[in-house]
Amino acid sequence: MVVLVDDDPLVTTMYRIGLERAGYEVATCFDGDELYRLLDRLSPDIVVLDWTLPGLSGGDILESLRQDPRTHDLMVVMLSALSDAVSEAGRAMNMGALAWLDKLHTEPAKLAAIIGSLFEARKAS
Numbered sequence: 001m002v003v004l005v006d007d008d009p010l011v012t013t014m015y016r017i018g019l020e021r022a023g024y025e026v027a028t029c030f031d032g033d034e035l036y037r038l039l040d041r042l043s044p045d046i047v048v049l050d051w052t053l054p055g056l057s058g059g060d061i062l063e064s065l066r067q068d069p070r071t072h073d074l075m076v077v078m079l080s081a082l083s084d085a086v087s088e089a090g091r092a093m094n095m096g097a098l099a100w101l102d103k104l105h106t107e108p109a110k111l112a113a114i115i116g117s118l119f120e121a122r123k124a125s
Contacts, residue, residue: 077118
């Protein structure tokens with residue numbers, strides 16, 4: 001299962017439909033609080049997390065996920081509209097994000113392919 005966290009309903013819908021067409025089960029949420037409630041009842045395989053969210057930032061959420069033993073090893077991909085995000089991307093990668101993707105250059109099919117590659121890499125290791 002893929003959990004997509006983004007506060008823009010249009011973006012969320014676009015990626016959800018694209019991922020579902022690629023065969024993934026997708027749950028969506030719009031902020032960190034909603035993600036934490038979802039994680040209390042579901043065990044996703046990967047979280048696709050926007051950096052800029054209301055309340056807690058994607059970076060804060062990623063840091064929290066890494067500190068929680070239940071989600072420490074959860075695969076996380078950052079998907080952001082920030083065009084000049086070198087420091088944020090570096091911080092995310094240092095905290096264990098597997099990728100930093102630019103929304104402008106990541107259509108749903110590309111995101112689905114990247115997720116598939118990450119699942120294959122995890123199975124191989």
